């Protein structure tokens with residue numbers, strides 16, 4: 277792995293009375309930098325000075341398809357290398373790009389409040405999509421749901437593989453190389469590219485979500501139209517176990533119960549399917565209520581058939597599987613894992629013909 281550390285513009289805020297500066301590591305892409313800056317602001321509000329340490333990864337310089345260069349893991353491992361070498365105190369990751377397998381000696385100490393988890397169609401709206409439109413996305417999860425969306429609209433939509441940072445992808449649609457692209461609302465909001473009502477307002481206004489992104493018509497898609505990736509819109513603050521107690525404690529105060537419970541359920545679901553972050557799997561959990569240690573959770577999922585191919589010959593050609601599950605649990609991970617097991621059991625059991 278080709279890892280180069282860049283200390284181009286170390287931004288060090290005024291030292292606090294504790295004299296403790298938290299070194300925040302992230303990739304140098306505009307989005308990763310914006311995410312790191314948001315965490316820096318949260319830590320500064322708690323009296324810590326912060327310093328940004330930018331890390332470039334093979335994935336940033338090699339623009340071949342992500343599947344060709346080893347998946348999203350290429351981004352994560354370079355940042356983790358900096359944690360292992362103690363060059364940084366905390367790594368800020370997009371949780372959806374973090375493999376579900378734990379890394380030795382490292383711990384996700386906090387998941388701050390979740391951003392908007394939805395995906396956005398940029399360049400077209402649901403009303404202006406046309407037969408044969410080419411939609412840029414590198415994610416199999418988005419591709420399988422685009423096909424379903426097209427089928428519902430009675431048109432054929434072609435998913436076209438694209439890569440690059442958020443502005444590069446918007447540029448592909450602006451230049452007409454593709455008719456539209458799909459991007460996460462969270463990334464667009466963090467970069468200040470999305471002017472649209474927040475989720476809570478928009479949930480109520482059915483069929484809304486119409487917006488504009490860098491002058492292009494755009495529409496925020498409902499979670500039911502396009503189920504997001506497990507952990508989408510959640511930041512993961514990862515540390516090495518050797519970090520000082522004071523810094524660990526400071527970092528833990530940034531944790532948000534809903535972001536943690538929801539993402540634990542979604543990621544346990546993904547892990548139990550033995551699928552990775554580039555698998556055609558969508559999962560969106562919502563923490564509906566909290567009673568003492570009990571959590572009311574709803575989980576909406578979509579699973580592409582390639583994930584399930586080994587289970588039965590007959591399901592190979594079926595459309596993606598969609599389910600909505602809800603329940604009460606004291607363990608969000610267990611909830612997600614059991615949801616996946618229930619679906620796998622259902623598929624393994626030969627279906628009896630339904631009674632009329």
Ligand SMILES: NCc1[nH]cc(CCC(=O)O)c1CC(=O)O
Nearest residue numbers: 370372459460462463508509510
């Ligand atoms: N796959 C890349 C990626 N990883 C995290 C985000 C931002 C959304 C998030 O915070 O989950 C994006 C961009 C995108 O999907 O449009």
